[in-house]
Amino acid sequence: MEKKEKRTGEAKLMKGNEAFAEAAIRADIDAYFGYPITPQSEVLEYLEREIPNRHGLVLQAESEVASINMVYGAAGAGARVMTSSSSPGISLMQEGISYIAAAQLPCLIANVVRGGPGLGTIQPSQGDYFQATKGGGHGDYHLIVLAPSSVQEMADFVFDGFRLAEKYRNPVMILSDGALGQMMEKVILPEEGSLPKTTPAWATTGKTKNREHNVITSLFIQPEEMEQVNLRLQEKYKAIQSEVRYEEIQTDDAEILLVAFGLSSRICQKTVDLAREKGIKVGLLRPITLYPYPYARLNELSSQVEFMLTVEMNAGQMVEDVRLAVEGKVPVHFIGRMGGMILSPEDILHKLESVHESHNAVNV
Amino acid sequence: MNEKLYLEDEENLGTQVDESYEQVYCKPGTLTDVPFHYCPGCGHSVVHKVLMEVIAELGIQEETIGVAPVGCSVFAYQYMNIDMQEAAHGRASAVATGVKRVLPDKYVFSYQGDGDLAAIGTAETIHTVNRGENILMLFINNGIYGMTGGQMAPTSLIGQVTSTSPYGREAAQVGNPIKIADMLCLLPGAYYVTRQIVHNPNGVRKLKKALIKAFEYQKQKKGTCFVEVVSNCPSGWKMTPVETIKYIEEKMLPMYPVGDLKVPQN
Numbered sequence: 001m002e003k004k005e006k007r008t009g010e011a012k013l014m015k016g017n018e019a020f021a022e023a024a025i026r027a028d029i030d031a032y033f034g035y036p037i038t039p040q041s042e043v044l045e046y047l048e049r050e051i052p053n054r055h056g057l058v059l060q061a062e063s064e065v066a067s068i069n070m071v072y073g074a075a076g077a078g079a080r081v082m083t084s085s086s087s088p089g090i091s092l093m094q095e096g097i098s099y100i101a102a103a104q105l106p107c108l109i110a111n112v113v114r115g116g117p118g119l120g121t122i123q124p125s126q127g128d129y130f131q132a133t134k135g136g137g138h139g140d141y142h143l144i145v146l147a148p149s150s151v152q153e154m155a156d157f158v159f160d161g162f163r164l165a166e167k168y169r170n171p172v173m174i175l176s177d178g179a180l181g182q183m184m185e186k187v188i189l190p191e192e193g194s195l196p197k198t199t200p201a202w203a204t205t206g207k208t209k210n211r212e213h214n215v216i217t218s219l220f221i222q223p224e225e226m227e228q229v230n231l232r233l234q235e236k237y238k239a240i241q242s243e244v245r246y247e248e249i250q251t252d253d254a255e256i257l258l259v260a261f262g263l264s265s266r267i268c269q270k271t272v273d274l275a276r277e278k279g280i281k282v283g284l285l286r287p288i289t290l291y292p293y294p295y296a297r298l299n300e301l302s303s304q305v306e307f308m309l310t311v312e313m314n315a316g317q318m319v320e321d322v323r324l325a326v327e328g329k330v331p332v333h334f335i336g337r338m339g340g341m342i343l344s345p346e347d348i349l350h351k352l353e354s355v356h357e358s359h360n361a362v363n364v
Numbered sequence: 365m366n367e368k369l370y371l372e373d374e375e376n377l378g379t380q381v382d383e384s385y386e387q388v389y390c391k392p393g394t395l396t397d398v399p400f401h402y403c404p405g406c407g408h409s410v411v412h413k414v415l416m417e418v419i420a421e422l423g424i425q426e427e428t429i430g431v432a433p434v435g436c437s438v439f440a441y442q443y444m445n446i447d448m449q450e451a452a453h454g455r456a457s458a459v460a461t462g463v464k465r466v467l468p469d470k471y472v473f474s475y476q477g478d479g480d481l482a483a484i485g486t487a488e489t490i491h492t493v494n495r496g497e498n499i500l501m502l503f504i505n506n507g508i509y510g511m512t513g514g515q516m517a518p519t520s521l522i523g524q525v526t527s528t529s530p531y532g533r534e535a536a537q538v539g540n541p542i543k544i545a546d547m548l549c550l551l552p553g554a555y556y557v558t559r560q561i562v563h564n565p566n567g568v569r570k571l572k573k574a575l576i577k578a579f580e581y582q583k584q585k586k587g588t589c590f591v592e593v594v595s596n597c598p599s600g601w602k603m604t605p606v607e608t609i610k611y612i613e614e615k616m617l618p619m620y621p622v623g624d625l626k627v628p629q630n
Binding site: 030031033057059061062063065066069070071072073074075076077078079081095096099103204205206207208209213214215216217218219 | 396425426427428429431432438439441444445446447448449450451452455458459460461462463464465466467470487488490491
């Protein structure tokens with residue numbers, strides 16, 4: 001599915017949240033509904049400032065509960081629509097997200113993750129991995145989840161996200177974090193108007209004489225029918241597996257594999273360099289889609305490496321998927337920090353070396 | 365039986381079906397052929413029919429999008445032959461906001477009961493009206509949660525016995541019945557607020573007039589029109605339909621008086 005946007009103009013220095021918001025306007029969104037929460041308020045602020053002078057619609061709702069239901073209504077009416085929030089706000093949206101997934105409405109939801117649980121902290125975290133990739137709300141459903149690791153990807157994934165959402169009639173989540181949202185980096189923005197838009201035939205735009213009335217619903221009270229709806233969803237999720245994306249860094253000759261997404265993967269790149277300076281052959285696999293997840297590629301790599309080390313800004317969430325992927329063929333270790341704290345490349349290197357030594361000790 | 369008597373083609377209205385019958389009434393084309401699931405005597409059926417008659421008479425079937433609630437009228441979209449969305453419990457006015465904002469030239473209405481609109485959806489209700497969303501909010505107040513089996517609603521009367529107030533509603537414990545329509549009048553976004561009934565023919569006629577006004581105001585983009593219907597729940601109240609009419613008149617209407625609560629100021 002990788003399809004690079006045409007980019008115009010000079011590279012700009014932008015905050016992740018602002019690059020995301022600007023990309024949304026360039027992706028020709030019809031509407032954005034949101035509610036302020038740190039560390040993603042710049043998205044709403046940027047759109048409130050820009051949209052009145054450009055195109056589209058932005059509305060500050062009374063709550064995240066209202067925002068996500070406005071997204072439902074607008075998506076059901078055939079609009080290209082999105083919202084964004086941070087962890088506690090995303091939790092509030094979960095009911096609506098479940099309804100959107102069930103009613104098969106395309107939309108984009110960005111979670112600029114902060115440390116939790118509860119009110120937590122405003123500092124960056126990856127503690128919402130389970131919530132984003134395993135469902136989050138009630139019922140058997142999945143979001144397509146994209147994990148940017150740079151300000152450039154904060155912008156690019158708006159386009160990729162809408163393309164996937166509209167292709168599969170499925171909500172897409174961009175799972176970033178407080179650091180990616182707040183930090184400034186060079187970005188070349190996607191070209192305005194380069195994402196084609198059509199009004200889908202199923203949308204509630206007013207019943208015309210030549211068709212039956214369109215209904216957007218997630219209610220199927222007969223269990224036989226509800227089961228069929230679920231089976232169709234599962235078929236769709238199966239098809240979505242073909243959209244898996246990941247990036248590999250120095251995996252060709254790697255004897256040890258780091259696995260990390262988002263901001264953690266940026267830190268791990270430095271660890272790879274540090275390790276290789278010391279003669280340890282380390283590679284990195286960065287899942288770009290967290291759902292679908294690159295299980296197959298990790299399984300392949302398990303026959304090549306001595307062990308894997310998963311690095312996350314949480315208590316160990318994605319590591320469960322890595323373990324599922326390798327099916328016990330190689331040991332999978334974990335290092336992480338929580339509560340808004342960030343690992344240094346050296347922390348990861350130390351962990352890597354100590355695991356490496358203990359493995360060698362066992363082998364002797 | 366003469367099958368022609370059951371013609372539902374609106375074009376036949378007023379024509380002589382045979383020597384002895386002239387067709388003077390038919391189900392509007394804005395209603396589907398799906399039979400209502402509502403209990404005998406329930407006001408929902410009447411409100412559905414009146415609403416769909418108004419949409420047919422105004423000729424706006426192709427331009428109207430409705431939002432159904434969670435509650436007894438959760439299946440409203442099966443009966444209303446217009447494009448519709450089914451909202452989560454309490455969120456109909458937020459969903460309607462989303463629809464209206466991206467389709468500003470269409471007619472949009474939400475249809476909600478008392479638990480949906482005045483309990484779980486209170487925030488959405490107040491803020492939708494406060495924004496003056498150009499939609500019709502139709503509010504069916506029967507003072508009970510019908511769908512879930514007759515539990516106490518925010519609008520249940522003091523002393524009312526329900527499955528969750530088996531000794532009668534007590535203000536000291538759970539507060540007083542909430543008069544949400546009266547509260548909404550305080551908001552500048554509310555353009556037209558009225559309370560109607562459907563348990564007698566005169567009430568039905570007046571509801572129809574109120575709905576026509578509401579759609580006209582919506583066309584003129586005047587703000588939110590809020591139409592409350594004080595209705596009944598024979599099953600939840602554990603009464604016959606006839607008994608419910610007496611209960612509405614003797615108990616409900618003194619608390620929720622019929623009439624316009626806020627009319628356009630000119």
